[in-house]
Amino acid sequence: MDAVSVGCEPSPWKLLRQELLSYVELFLQAAVSGCQMSVPPERTEAMWGDFITCLRDQDLISSAELETQTGYLLTKAAASRPLFLLLDDNFYYQSMRYEVYQLARKYSLGFCQLFLDCPLETCLERNEQRAQTLPPETIQLMGRKIERPNPERNAWERNSLAVMSTAPSAASQQLIDLFLTALENPVKCVEDDVEQKEMDRIICSTNILHQADQTLRRIVSATMKEAKDKQLLPYNLKLLAEELNKLKTEFLEDLRQGNQKYLSFQRTIHMSDIISVFQFEKSNVAQRYFSKKHSI
Helix, strand or coil: CCCCCCCCCCCHHHHHHHHHHHHHHHHHHHHHHCCCEECCCCCCHHHHHHHHHHHHHCCCECCCCCCCCCEECECHHHHCCCCCCCCCCCCCCHHHHHHHHHHHHHCCCCCCEEEEECCHHHHHHHHHCCCCCCCHHHHHHHHHHCCCCCCCCCHHHCCEEEEECCCHHHHHHHHHHHHHHHHHCCCCCCCCHHHHHHHHHHHHHHHHHHHHHHHHHHHHHHHHHHHHHCCCCHHHHHHHHHHHHHHHHHHHHHHHCCCCCCCCCCCCCCHHHHHHHHHHHHHHHHHHHHCCCCCC
16 A cells, blocks of 8 residues: 555645634735735635734734725834744644744744643643533543654754643743744744655654544444454453553554554554554454453
Protein backbone atom coordinates (compact mmCIF):
# COMPACT_ATOMS: atom_id res chain seq x y z
CA MET A 1 0.00 0.00 0.00
CA ASP A 2 1.27 3.50 -0.85
CA ALA A 3 1.70 6.25 1.67
CA VAL A 4 -1.51 7.81 2.94
CA SER A 5 -2.82 10.73 0.92
CA VAL A 6 -5.62 13.14 1.71
CA GLY A 7 -8.83 11.73 0.29
CA CYS A 8 -11.48 13.83 2.00
CA GLU A 9 -12.60 17.45 1.98
CA PRO A 10 -11.44 19.73 4.82
CA SER A 11 -13.91 19.97 7.69
CA PRO A 12 -16.07 23.14 7.98
CA TRP A 13 -14.26 23.96 11.25
CA LYS A 14 -10.87 23.76 9.55
CA LEU A 15 -12.05 26.01 6.72
CA LEU A 16 -13.32 28.62 9.19
CA ARG A 17 -10.05 28.50 11.13
CA GLN A 18 -8.07 29.06 7.93
CA GLU A 19 -10.40 31.89 6.93
CA LEU A 20 -9.76 33.59 10.28
CA LEU A 21 -6.01 33.23 9.73
CA SER A 22 -6.43 34.96 6.36
CA TYR A 23 -8.04 37.90 8.21
CA VAL A 24 -5.06 38.00 10.57
CA GLU A 25 -2.77 38.11 7.54
CA LEU A 26 -4.69 41.11 6.13
CA PHE A 27 -4.03 42.95 9.39
CA LEU A 28 -0.34 41.96 9.32
CA GLN A 29 0.01 43.21 5.74
CA ALA A 30 -1.41 46.58 6.73
CA ALA A 31 0.68 46.85 9.91
CA VAL A 32 3.92 45.98 8.11
CA SER A 33 3.30 48.17 5.04
CA GLY A 34 1.61 51.10 6.79
CA CYS A 35 -1.33 50.93 4.38
CA GLN A 36 -5.01 50.46 5.12
CA MET A 37 -6.36 46.99 5.79
CA SER A 38 -8.31 45.70 2.82
CA VAL A 39 -11.65 43.89 2.99
CA PRO A 40 -11.61 40.33 1.62
CA PRO A 41 -14.05 39.93 -1.31
CA GLU A 42 -15.09 36.51 -0.04
CA ARG A 43 -15.80 36.34 3.67
CA THR A 44 -18.12 34.98 6.31
CA GLU A 45 -19.90 38.15 7.36
CA ALA A 46 -20.48 37.21 11.00
CA MET A 47 -16.86 36.17 11.55
CA TRP A 48 -15.48 39.18 9.69
CA GLY A 49 -17.73 41.43 11.76
CA ASP A 50 -16.43 39.89 15.00
CA PHE A 51 -12.85 40.31 13.77
CA ILE A 52 -13.38 44.00 12.99
CA THR A 53 -15.08 44.55 16.36
CA CYS A 54 -12.12 42.91 18.11
CA LEU A 55 -9.64 45.25 16.34
CA ARG A 56 -11.79 48.31 17.10
CA ASP A 57 -12.14 47.39 20.78
CA GLN A 58 -8.35 47.36 21.05
CA ASP A 59 -8.01 50.67 19.17
CA LEU A 60 -6.14 49.06 16.27
CA ILE A 61 -8.37 50.35 13.45
CA SER A 62 -10.30 53.57 12.98
CA SER A 63 -13.82 53.59 14.39
CA ALA A 64 -15.08 55.74 11.51
CA GLU A 65 -17.88 54.09 9.57
CA LEU A 66 -17.95 54.61 5.82
CA GLU A 67 -20.99 53.71 3.72
CA THR A 68 -18.88 51.97 1.12
CA GLN A 69 -16.17 50.29 3.13
CA THR A 70 -13.33 48.91 1.02
CA GLY A 71 -10.66 49.19 3.66
CA TYR A 72 -9.87 50.18 7.25
CA LEU A 73 -7.31 52.70 8.41
CA LEU A 74 -4.98 51.53 11.16
CA THR A 75 -4.57 53.70 14.24
CA LYS A 76 -1.32 55.02 15.70
CA ALA A 77 -1.50 52.24 18.28
CA ALA A 78 -1.39 49.63 15.52
CA ALA A 79 1.61 51.34 13.94
CA SER A 80 3.51 51.60 17.22
CA ARG A 81 6.19 49.13 18.23
CA PRO A 82 6.39 46.70 19.85
CA LEU A 83 3.03 45.22 18.85
CA PHE A 84 2.06 41.84 20.27
CA LEU A 85 -0.56 39.75 18.51
CA LEU A 86 -1.91 36.99 20.79
CA LEU A 87 -3.78 34.07 19.24
CA ASP A 88 -5.67 32.30 22.01
CA ASP A 89 -6.79 28.85 20.90
CA ASN A 90 -6.30 25.16 21.67
CA PHE A 91 -4.09 24.67 18.57
CA TYR A 92 -4.00 21.01 19.56
CA TYR A 93 -2.21 19.81 16.41
CA GLN A 94 1.30 21.00 15.54
CA SER A 95 0.12 21.58 11.97
CA MET A 96 -2.31 24.25 13.24
CA ARG A 97 0.48 26.12 15.00
CA TYR A 98 2.80 25.73 12.04
CA GLU A 99 0.36 27.74 9.90
CA VAL A 100 0.81 30.66 12.30
CA TYR A 101 4.59 30.20 12.22
CA GLN A 102 4.46 30.44 8.41
CA LEU A 103 2.77 33.84 8.71
CA ALA A 104 5.52 35.03 11.04
CA ARG A 105 8.15 33.81 8.61
CA LYS A 106 6.40 35.39 5.61
CA TYR A 107 6.47 38.85 7.23
CA SER A 108 9.71 38.43 9.23
CA LEU A 109 7.96 38.67 12.59
CA GLY A 110 8.77 37.21 15.98
CA PHE A 111 7.03 33.95 16.89
CA CYS A 112 6.62 32.15 20.19
CA GLN A 113 4.31 29.64 21.84
CA LEU A 114 2.89 29.56 25.36
CA PHE A 115 1.55 26.15 26.35
CA LEU A 116 -0.71 26.13 29.41
CA ASP A 117 -0.21 22.72 30.95
CA CYS A 118 -3.36 21.78 32.82
CA PRO A 119 -4.05 18.30 34.29
CA LEU A 120 -7.11 16.61 32.84
CA GLU A 121 -8.72 16.36 36.28
CA THR A 122 -8.39 20.13 36.75
CA CYS A 123 -9.89 20.78 33.31
CA LEU A 124 -12.90 18.62 34.20
CA GLU A 125 -13.31 20.39 37.55
CA ARG A 126 -13.14 23.84 35.94
CA ASN A 127 -15.61 22.74 33.29
CA GLU A 128 -18.17 21.98 36.00
CA GLN A 129 -17.86 25.59 37.20
CA ARG A 130 -18.63 27.08 33.79
CA ALA A 131 -22.00 28.62 33.01
CA GLN A 132 -22.19 26.47 29.86
CA THR A 133 -20.38 23.20 30.42
CA LEU A 134 -18.92 20.99 27.72
CA PRO A 135 -19.49 17.23 27.68
CA PRO A 136 -16.67 15.59 29.71
CA GLU A 137 -15.98 13.34 26.71
CA THR A 138 -15.07 16.41 24.63
CA ILE A 139 -12.45 17.50 27.16
CA GLN A 140 -11.09 13.96 27.49
CA LEU A 141 -10.82 13.69 23.69
CA MET A 142 -8.94 17.00 23.54
CA GLY A 143 -6.58 15.71 26.22
CA ARG A 144 -5.73 12.72 24.05
CA LYS A 145 -5.36 14.73 20.85
CA ILE A 146 -3.31 17.69 22.01
CA GLU A 147 0.29 17.75 20.81
CA ARG A 148 2.66 19.60 23.12
CA PRO A 149 5.40 21.81 21.66
CA ASN A 150 8.42 19.66 20.83
CA PRO A 151 11.46 21.95 20.36
CA GLU A 152 13.85 18.99 20.26
CA ARG A 153 12.11 17.60 17.20
CA ASN A 154 10.77 20.80 15.57
CA ALA A 155 13.26 23.64 15.21
CA TRP A 156 10.43 26.11 14.57
CA GLU A 157 9.04 25.39 18.08
CA ARG A 158 12.28 26.21 19.90
CA ASN A 159 10.82 29.49 21.20
CA SER A 160 8.18 27.82 23.37
CA LEU A 161 7.31 27.88 27.06
CA ALA A 162 5.18 25.41 29.02
CA VAL A 163 3.52 26.83 32.14
CA MET A 164 1.41 25.03 34.72
CA SER A 165 -2.01 26.68 34.54
CA THR A 166 -2.48 26.09 38.27
CA ALA A 167 0.40 28.50 39.04
CA PRO A 168 0.91 30.84 36.04
CA SER A 169 2.28 33.77 38.08
CA ALA A 170 5.35 31.73 39.00
CA ALA A 171 6.50 31.94 35.38
CA SER A 172 5.95 35.69 34.86
CA GLN A 173 9.66 36.45 34.30
CA GLN A 174 9.98 33.47 31.95
CA LEU A 175 7.00 34.80 29.98
CA ILE A 176 8.58 38.25 29.65
CA ASP A 177 11.83 36.62 28.48
CA LEU A 178 9.85 34.55 25.94
CA PHE A 179 8.26 37.65 24.41
CA LEU A 180 11.54 39.60 24.36
CA THR A 181 13.33 36.70 22.68
CA ALA A 182 10.60 36.57 20.00
CA LEU A 183 10.84 40.33 19.41
CA GLU A 184 14.62 40.31 19.17
CA ASN A 185 14.77 37.26 16.89
CA PRO A 186 12.19 37.57 14.11
CA VAL A 187 11.77 34.53 11.90
CA LYS A 188 13.82 34.90 8.73
CA CYS A 189 11.77 35.21 5.57
CA VAL A 190 13.39 32.47 3.51
CA GLU A 191 12.13 29.84 1.15
CA ASP A 192 13.94 26.78 2.35
CA ASP A 193 13.56 23.17 1.27
CA VAL A 194 14.12 22.13 4.87
CA GLU A 195 11.17 24.24 6.01
CA GLN A 196 8.97 22.90 3.22
CA LYS A 197 9.89 19.33 4.11
CA GLU A 198 9.06 20.06 7.74
CA MET A 199 5.65 21.41 6.77
CA ASP A 200 4.98 18.39 4.56
CA ARG A 201 6.02 16.04 7.37
CA ILE A 202 3.66 17.70 9.86
CA ILE A 203 0.70 17.67 7.47
CA CYS A 204 1.39 14.07 6.49
CA SER A 205 1.69 13.07 10.15
CA THR A 206 -1.66 14.68 10.98
CA ASN A 207 -3.38 12.96 8.06
CA ILE A 208 -1.93 9.57 8.99
CA LEU A 209 -3.05 9.98 12.60
CA HIS A 210 -6.60 10.76 11.53
CA GLN A 211 -6.81 7.83 9.13
CA ALA A 212 -5.10 5.49 11.59
CA ASP A 213 -7.64 6.44 14.26
CA GLN A 214 -10.55 5.62 11.94
CA THR A 215 -8.97 2.37 10.75
CA LEU A 216 -8.05 1.10 14.23
CA ARG A 217 -11.59 1.84 15.45
CA ARG A 218 -12.96 -0.38 12.68
CA ILE A 219 -10.52 -3.16 13.55
CA VAL A 220 -11.51 -3.03 17.22
CA SER A 221 -15.23 -3.06 16.31
CA ALA A 222 -14.75 -6.04 14.00
CA THR A 223 -12.83 -7.91 16.71
CA MET A 224 -15.58 -7.26 19.26
CA LYS A 225 -18.20 -8.53 16.79
CA GLU A 226 -16.12 -11.67 16.30
CA ALA A 227 -15.90 -12.10 20.08
CA LYS A 228 -19.68 -11.85 20.43
CA ASP A 229 -20.13 -14.38 17.63
CA LYS A 230 -17.82 -16.72 19.54
CA GLN A 231 -20.17 -16.24 22.54
CA LEU A 232 -17.61 -14.93 25.01
CA LEU A 233 -18.95 -14.42 28.50
CA PRO A 234 -20.10 -10.81 29.18
CA TYR A 235 -17.37 -10.30 31.77
CA ASN A 236 -14.67 -11.39 29.30
CA LEU A 237 -16.24 -9.22 26.58
CA LYS A 238 -15.93 -6.20 28.85
CA LEU A 239 -12.29 -6.95 29.66
CA LEU A 240 -11.47 -7.53 25.98
CA ALA A 241 -13.06 -4.21 24.97
CA GLU A 242 -11.11 -2.35 27.65
CA GLU A 243 -7.82 -3.96 26.65
CA LEU A 244 -8.32 -3.35 22.93
CA ASN A 245 -9.25 0.30 23.47
CA LYS A 246 -6.22 0.75 25.70
CA LEU A 247 -4.03 -0.80 22.98
CA LYS A 248 -5.55 1.53 20.36
CA THR A 249 -4.95 4.59 22.54
CA GLU A 250 -1.33 3.61 23.26
CA PHE A 251 -0.74 2.82 19.58
CA LEU A 252 -2.04 6.22 18.41
CA GLU A 253 -0.05 8.01 21.11
CA ASP A 254 3.07 6.17 19.97
CA LEU A 255 2.42 7.35 16.40
CA ARG A 256 1.95 10.90 17.66
CA GLN A 257 5.20 10.81 19.63
CA GLY A 258 7.29 9.54 16.71
CA ASN A 259 6.98 5.74 16.78
CA GLN A 260 9.15 4.98 19.78
CA LYS A 261 7.59 1.60 20.62
CA TYR A 262 5.41 -0.19 18.10
CA LEU A 263 6.91 1.08 14.82
CA SER A 264 10.39 2.05 15.95
CA PHE A 265 11.98 -0.15 13.28
CA GLN A 266 10.37 1.84 10.43
CA ARG A 267 12.05 4.81 8.75
CA THR A 268 8.90 5.82 6.86
CA ILE A 269 5.38 4.94 7.97
CA HIS A 270 2.63 3.76 5.63
CA MET A 271 -0.91 2.77 6.51
CA SER A 272 -0.13 -0.83 5.60
CA ASP A 273 2.61 -0.85 8.30
CA ILE A 274 0.23 0.58 10.88
CA ILE A 275 -2.51 -1.94 10.09
CA SER A 276 -0.13 -4.90 10.02
CA VAL A 277 1.52 -4.14 13.37
CA PHE A 278 -1.77 -3.29 15.08
CA GLN A 279 -3.39 -6.49 13.73
CA PHE A 280 -0.50 -8.48 15.21
CA GLU A 281 -0.78 -6.82 18.64
CA LYS A 282 -4.58 -7.08 18.55
CA SER A 283 -4.45 -10.79 17.72
CA ASN A 284 -2.16 -11.45 20.69
CA VAL A 285 -4.72 -9.81 22.97
CA ALA A 286 -7.80 -11.39 21.41
CA GLN A 287 -6.45 -14.94 21.36
CA ARG A 288 -6.09 -14.92 25.13
CA TYR A 289 -9.80 -14.32 25.48
CA PHE A 290 -10.92 -16.55 22.61
CA SER A 291 -9.07 -19.49 24.21
CA LYS A 292 -11.01 -19.08 27.46
CA LYS A 293 -14.43 -18.17 26.06
CA HIS A 294 -16.32 -20.69 28.18
CA SER A 295 -14.41 -20.14 31.42
CA ILE A 296 -15.88 -18.24 34.32
